[in-house]
Amino acid sequence: MDTEPTFFETNGPGTGGVVGLPLDRVDGFAKVTGQAKYSAEYRLPGLTYGVLKTSAIAKGKILSIDTAAAAKEPGVLAVLTHLNMPKLAKTPNDAEGKKAIGAPMGFLPLTSDQIHYAGQPVALIVADTFERATHAASLVRVQYAEEKPIGSFLDPKAQVFDPEKVQDGKTPGHTRRGNPQDALAASAVQLTATYVHAINHHNPMEPGATTAVWEAPDRVTVYESTQGVTRTQKSVATMLGLPQEQVRVITKYLGGGFGCKGASWPHTILTVQAAKAVGRPVKLSLTRPQMFTSMGHREDQTQTLKLGATKEGKLTALIHEKTSTTSPWDNYAEPNSKIINLLYECPNFESSYQLGRANVMTSTFMRAPGEAPGSFAIECSMDDLAYQLGIDPLQIRLLNYAEKDPSNGKPWSSKSLKQCYARGAELFGWSKRNPKAGVTREGRYLVGMGMATASYPVHNSQGTARVRLYADGHAVVQTGATDLGTGTYTVMTQVAADALGIAPDKVRFELGDTKLPTAPNSGGSVAAGTVSSSIYMAAQDVWQKLTKLAIQDKKSPLFKAKATDVVVEKGRLVLKANKAKGEDFAALMKRAEITDMEGSGAGKYGSGYEAAQAAANADPTKKDEAGEHSMHSFGAHFCEVKVDAELGTVRVTRWVSIHGAGRILNAKTARSQIIGGSIFGIGSALMEETFRDPNLARYTNASLGEYHIPVNADIPEMTVEFIDEHDPYINAMGVKGIGEISMVGVAAAVANAVFHATGKRIRSLPITPDKVMNSLAV
Amino acid sequence: MNNFSYTQASTAKEATNIRKDAKDAAFIAGGTTLLDLMKADIEQHPQLVDINMLPFRGIELNDGSLRIGAMERMSDVGENALVLQQFPAVSEALLLSASPQLRNMASIGGNLMQRTRCGYFRDTAFPCNKRNPGSGCPAQQGDNRNLAILGGSQACIATNAGDLAVALAALDAVVLLENAKGKQRRVPLLEFHVLPGTTPQRETIIEADELIVAVLVPATAQARKSHYVKVRDRASYAFALVSAAVGLDVQGGQIRAARIALGGVGTKPWRAQEAEKLLVGKAATEENFRAAAAAAVRGAQPREHNRFKVEMVQKTIVRALQELMA
Ligand SMILES: Cc1cc2nc3c(=O)[nH]c(=O)nc-3n(C[C@H](O)[C@H](O)[C@H](O)COP(=O)(O)OP(=O)(O)OC[C@H]3O[C@@H](n4cnc5c(N)ncnc54)[C@H](O)[C@@H]3O)c2cc1C
Ligand code: SF4
Secondary structure, three states, X not given: OOOOOOOOOOOOOOXXXXXXXXXXXXXXXXXXXXXXXXOOOOOOOOOEEEEEEEOOOOOEEEEEEEOHHHHHOOOEEEEEOOOOOOOOOOOOOOHHHHHHHXXXXXXXXXXXXXXOOOOOEEEEEEEOOHHHHHHHHHHOXXXXXXXXXXXXXXXXXXXXXXXXXXXXXXXXXXXXXXXHHHHHHOOOEEEEEEEEEOEEOOOOOOOOEEEEXXXXXXXXXXEEOOOOHHHHHHHHHHHHOOOHHHEEEEOOOOOOOOOOOOOOOHHHHHHHHHHHHHXXXXXXXXXXXXXXXXXXXXXXXXXXXXXXXXXXXXXXXXXEEEEEEEOOXXXXXXXXXXXXXXXXXXXXXXXXXXXXXXXXXXXXXXXXXXXXXXXXXXXXXXXXXXXXXXXXXXXXXXXXXXXXXXXXXXXEOOOOHHHHHHHHHHHHOHHHOOOOOOOOEEOOEXXXXXEEEEEEEOOOEEEEEEEEEEXXXXXXXXXXXXXXXXXXXXXXXXXXXXXXXXXXXXXEEEOOEOOOOOOOOOOOOOHHHHHHHHHHHHHHHHHHHHHHHHHXXXXXXXXXXXXXXXXXXXXXXXXXXXXXXXXXXXXXXXXXXXXXXXXXXXXXXXXXXXXXXXXXXXXXXXXXXXXXXEOEEEEEEEEEEEEEOOOOOEEEEEEEEEEEOEOOOEHHHXXXXXXXHHHHXXXXXXXXXXXXXXXXXXXXXXXXXXXXXXXXXXXXXXXXXXXXXXXXXXXXXXXXXXXXXXXOOHHHXXXXXXXXXXXXXXXXXXXXXXXXXXXXXO | OOOOEEEEOOOHHHHHHHHHHOOOOEEEOXXXXXXXXXXXXXXXXXXXXXXXXXXXXOEEEEOOEEEEEOOOEHHHHHOOHHHHHHOHHHHHHHHOOOOHHHHHHOEHHHHHOOOOOOXXXXXXXXXXXXXXXXXXXXXXHOOOXXXXXXXXXXXXXXXXXXXXXXXXXXXXXXXXXXXXXXXXXXXXXXXXXXXXXXXXXXOEOOOOOOEEEEEEEEOOHHHHOEEEEEEOOOOOOOOOOEEEEEEEEEEOOEEEEEEEEEEOOEOOOEEXXXXXXXXXXXXXXXXXXXXXXXXXXXXXOOOOOOOHHHHHHHHHHHHHHHHHHO
C-alpha cells in the first residue's frame, strides 16, 4: 500500500453535502436536559468535596496555621497544608520541573510557607459535603508575616527588566527588520501613541473543576475541566512520577475556557493529591472569586507604538514596545508584536518587551493572546494615520495591503482580506460615513463608524483519530480532542459523515478522553483544523482498506481494478472512469463477513501538513511553493457607536464582521463563534477590567456582579459572513480556526468608532463612561 | 458559610421576638443580599427567620400616600400601573435595578437594607471598618472609583448602592417600622439611613427587633412629575456610577416645588436640598438646572479614582430635569 494516502477526490474533503450546513448542535439535547456531564458532575461512590482556603495577603510568609478547629468539624476528612501535603516527584518550582510538567506557573502552592500572591491556596480542606468543607475552611486560622507587596509593573518598586524571551521562551523579546529608527526619523509622518490595557479575566461560565479518583495505588482518573486532556495527563503524571498511561483524564463537556483551561493549574494536582490523602474520590470546583486568582488572566500592559509613513500614507517604520506585569517566577507576556509585524506592508520593524515583577499569579493566554491587544495598538494608530492625512480609514489599509507576509517575505497560503473589506463595507454602508470625526449627531448622541482588520495565525499542530465504519451503516469516530462548547462535537460529526458517505445521525462522535487517539489542546484555534483533517485521514484509511478488500474479492465488481482507479462516492466504491461500476461498502463488508472496518489517521494543521501533502492537494502551478507559505486567517470588523455627548456612555449600535477562514464546517456554529468573539472583544473595549488595590495587591471586584461583561442590552444585531475561501495548504480539509480571530481588532473597531463619533482618541481600555466624558470636556 | 437554623415566621410578632432575643439572627426576604453576604462570610447568622409569609403586602393609594408593603417584590412594584403613572421615578428606579431574575425575588424591605458594593467590604481578606470596625479603610488610598464623594468620613466612604432609596429620598417617603412590642413608628427615608461617621458598621436606624412593614410615598405633584436617570458601565445589570431622581411641580412656567436626590455619590441616599431651593420660583431652564446641579455637589470630596463623579452627577441632574420637562 502507498505510504501517501490516495485522496478519494470525487468525494473530496467536505463535499459530501453535510460539511458547511448549519446543523444544530448534536450535543444540544444532552445539554439542555442536563444529561451532559461536566467535570464537577460525576457522582462517584464515596465522593468527597475539596475546598481551597486562600491567602489573605499578597506577600510574606506563613508563620503558623491552626487547623485544629477545622479538623474537628463533623465530616472533615483532611486539612492539607504545606506541612502535611504528600510530596510530589516533581514540582514546577524549578525551571527543569516546570518545563517537564508543562506548567504555566513556576510555583506550586502548598509546597512551602512562602506567599507570593493574594488568593494563593494555603490549605485544602476535604469533607463529606461541600458545605462542611466550606465551613471548615473558614475555621482555618493562618498567621502571616506580611511584607509590602508589589502591585504591578507600574509600582515604583517593581523591578522592570528586559526578559530577552517571553512566553516561556517561545517568543523572542526583540525582533528587528530593516532599520526602523532611521526610517522613522526620515519619515514625513511620525506618530507615537501609548496604549493601556486593564487586567482581564476569562471567566468562562464553568469554573475550573477537578474530580480525582484513584483506581489503584498507582492509577488515577481525573475528570478535569481542561482544553486538553493529553496536556493535563502529562502534567499530572510527571508531577506524580507515574507513567503517563496510568493517569487517565476525561473531559466530556466544557463550559468555555477562552485559554484559562489551556494548561494545568495548581488546583488540579492538589485535588489529585487530596484524593490520595483521603483514599476517596475528591471533587474540587473553584469559586467565582477564586477564578480570579487560580487560572491566569490577561496581564495589565502598556504598549507604545511609533509609526512612520510617507505623506501618501505608506508605512515606512513601526516600532513597538510593550511593558507588562508578570509573576515572581515567570516571564510571561502575550506576544503583541507578532500581528503588528505582519498586518501591513512595512519595510522597517522593531519590537521589544519589558516586564515588571509583581505579586500576582502568572498571566496566561486569553482568547487571541497577543493579537487582541496588539491589534488594538496597530489598528488605532492606522486610524490616526488616516485622519492625519485625510485618507479614508479603509483606504489607508488597502494602501498598505500586504500581498506577502512582511515578517518573513513568504506568500500567503490564502488571504481574502480585500473581499472581507469590500463585503463588510457594503453591508455596513461604510460609504455613508462622514469623513470628519466628531460631527455626526443624532439628538444627544454622537454617532461614529469605525473599522479594523483582524488576523490570526495558523499554529502548527497535529493529531490523530480513529474511525470504525460498520456494515450496518453507522460509524464510531474517536479522538482525544475537547469541545469548549463551541461545536466540536457537531462539526466533527459533519466531517465524519461526509468522509464516510453516511448521514450525520449515523455517526457517533466521541472525544475528551486520554484513552482515545491523541489530539492537540483546543487552543490557538487549532482544533477545527487538526481534528477535522485527522478524521478525514482516518476515513481515507478505511476506504483504502476497503478498496484493497474489493479489488481482491472475486465477487466484487471492482475485482482486479487498480487501487488508484477506485474512488468513493457517498459510501460507494466505484471506478473513477466508470462510476456505474462499483458497490456499496455494506455489501462488500457483508460478503467478506466482517462487521466493521477500522481506520486511523493523523491530521496536520499548518506547515506540517503543507510540507507533506501540498503536492497532493495544491494547485499544481503553485507546487513549488509548498512549505513556503505564511498561513493566517483574515477578517474585518465594522462598528457603529452612539456616544452620549454629555454622560459619556457608549453603545455599539451596529456590527458587521466578515472573515476569510478557509472552509467553514458549520454555518451556524461558525457564526456563533464570530458573534461570541466579537462580544468578547466589545467587553474588553468597553467594560472589562479587574481592579486591584495598589497597596495590598489584591483584586477588588472578583465577582461577576462587579467585573462587567456585556449583557444582552449592550449588544446589537450582528451581521456575520464568511468569504468562500479555498486554502489547499492548511490541512486536508482546508479549514482554518475561527475561535480567536473573532476578537482580534474588535476593540480597535470600537475605539475607532468612538473616535469618529467624538473626535477624541481614548487609548486606555476599557473605554468607560468616565473616560469618554472627561475626553469630551477638553 | 456557617450552619444555621431556619424558621418560618407566620406573624410579625413571632419574627421580631426572635430577633429581640437573638440579635445574631437575621430576617430573610428574597435572600438576594443576605445569602451573598453569608456565602462570602461577611455576615454570620446562626438563625434565619423567613418573613415571606408576613402580610406586608399591597400597593395602594391611602390617605394621599402610596403605600407599598415591604414584602412586595421589586418587579411587581416597578410594573404596577399606579406606581408607573403617579410615581414614575419609583418605577424607573426599580426597573433599572439589578436583573429581572433578582427583581422577581427581591423585596422592597430588603432593598432598603442592602449593603454597600465596596469591593473591600465584600472580601473578608481586606481590612474594612464597616465589616470589621477599627481595621481601617483601604479604599481611601486604594480603588475608590465606585465610592462616595459626599457624606464620607475618615472611617468610610462607601456608597449606598440602591436605586429605589434614591427615588424615595427625592419624594419624601416614610418608612413604617414595627417592633417586638407591636409598636409602629414612621421614619422619613432620609433619616432611615445614617452617615458613616466613626461607626460605619451602623447603616440604618432600624433596631434589632424591628421590621420594615411598608414604605409610604406622598402623592404630590412632584411625584407625578418625577424621573430617575442612572448612568452605569454597561447598559443593564450594573450599579449606578451616578444617578439622579428628580421631581418638579411646575405651574405657569414657574417651578413651585423641586426634588433632587442622588445615587452613587453619597454614603447614604443623598438629597440635594440646596439645589432644590435654587430652583423654586425659577423657570425650568437649562441654565437654572445647571446652577442647581452645581449646588448639589458643593462640598464634594472626591478621591483619586472617583473625581469624575463630581461632573457626571451634575450632568445627570441636568439630564434628568431636561427629560422631565421634555
Ligand atoms: C448582582 C446584584 C445586582 C444588583 N443590582 C442592584 C441595582 O442595580 N440596584 C439596586 O437597587 N439593587 C441592586 N441589587 C440589590 C438588590 O436590589 C437587593 O439584593 C434586594 O433588593 C434585597 O432584597 P431581598 O428581599 O432579597 O433581601 P434579603 O437578602 O432577603 O435581605 C436583605 C437584608 O434586609 C433585611 N430585611 C429584609 N426584609 C426586611 C424587612 N421587611 N424588615 C427588616 N429587615 C429586612 C434582611 O434581614 C437582610 O439583612 C443587586 C443585587 C445583586 C445580587
Ligand atoms: S469605604 Fe467603607 S466599606 Fe469600603 S473599605 Fe472603607 S470602611 Fe470598608
